[in-house]
Amino acid sequence: MLPEPYDLLPTTARQSHTIAAGDVLFQQGARTRGLYVLITGRVHLERVGPNGERLIIHRATSGTSFAEASVFSERYHCDAIVMDAGELVRIDKSAVLAAFANPDFARAYGRHAAQQVQAHRQIMEIVGIRRAEDRVMAGIVAGLLDGTVIDFAARLQLTHEATYRALRALVEAGRVTNPSRGTYRLA
Amino acid sequence: MLPEPYDLLPTTARQSHTIAAGDVLFQQGARTRGLYVLITGRVHLERVGPNGERLIIHRATSGTSFAEASVFSERYHCDAIVMDAGELVRIDKSAVLAAFANPDFARAYGRHAAQQVQAHRQIMEIVGIRRAEDRVMAGIVAGLLDGTVIDFAARLQLTHEATYRALRALVEAGRVTNPSRGTYRLA
DNA sequence: TCTGGAATATGATTTCAATCATATGCTGCC
DNA sequence: GGCAGCATATGATTGAAATCATATTCCAGA
Incomplete structure (x- = not known):
């Protein structure tokens, strides 16, 4: 489909x-x-x-x-x-x-496009955050960490190493939990 | 308007x-x-x-x-x-x-939205370039340097200092010309 | 005309993410 | 079952951009 x-x-x-x-x-x-x-x-x-x-x-x-x-x-x-x-x-x-x-198609197209623009703007704001730790935190808050950490890192325009380190720092700061290998959630 | x-x-x-x-x-x-x-x-x-x-x-x-x-x-x-x-x-x-x-509005909306999405995708690609010099070069090629250098730097998610330095390096490398203070063009 | 603010520009230093390296756990598959 | 490949994870080092500082030019406006 x-x-x-x-x-x-x-x-x-x-x-x-x-x-x-x-x-x-x-x-x-x-x-x-x-x-x-x-x-x-x-x-x-x-x-x-x-x-x-x-x-x-x-x-x-x-x-x-x-x-x-x-x-x-x-x-x-x-x-x-x-x-x-x-x-x-x-x-x-x-x-x-x-x-x-067809107004149905037009509206569906409009909705889809508007949401995409919105998502792009948000990612650009997040990518603009300099500190890796803050950027990763913002990414989590924005719900961008759904797949693998590597994919998440790519979306944040960070190396996966920097992302893992930031995640660990956030866990140590108590801002994020790491219930199991590879899964992270807001504390 | x-x-x-x-x-x-x-x-x-x-x-x-x-x-x-x-x-x-x-x-x-x-x-x-x-x-x-x-x-x-x-x-x-x-x-x-x-x-x-x-x-x-x-x-x-x-x-x-x-x-x-x-x-x-x-x-x-x-x-x-x-x-x-x-x-x-x-x-x-x-x-x-x-x-x-209204199909005219719908198409105008669609065109506008599609172009915006395209522009966002391109900027995200450019922002993903790590080296400041390459990023600035890509930004120039993409035609993003229309207003001030400071605005340009913000769009590239670089500090304006890093952007000025990259511009100078590009001028020294002969890839960009600096016909007058504040204006830069592809060589 | 003087003044204040912003853009342009560059130097010195610091910081922190990239890079390089390595190890381990997990999964799919032959 | 064993192996290959990938995600996870972290350490050491380097490099490059951020930061801090300062000077100059340009322009608008009092």
């Missing part, structure tokens, strides 16, 4: 593909065909700067969509390169544009 | 207010009335963690909207506190929800 709000689109708008490492899904300047939902695998979006610098714009992960803005533009403005094999669904640009005439 | 896509809403949906430092626009748990567009001044969104920790969710700046997701929820999930006096426009929740029945 596709993630919201794309589950509301007719199945004719979707096209499943398996992807292999190295595949190029689209290139900067190519006519836009639509957005993508990555089911499994890894995809990088990269842009080449005016002087040839390669700049990673985004790293798409399982279960998330990317190139959403392409729906509203004529040309892709970056390259999409498959890093790890997997599968994805391409969602037709015109189908999405047409679906905005 | 309001920023997109809210300029498409009927004027009856807007309400201008002057705000003073310390004002509380809404509180966590209060019934949602709508979103806000900050014209001038500064507003912090804060959430109180389960153990009383204050966590800044977002710092709204001039010309930007905030609390967009409140349109899709019953209660505000954070506090909005005015830091610096200014003015803002409150945009009625029901008017926005109703406007999604």
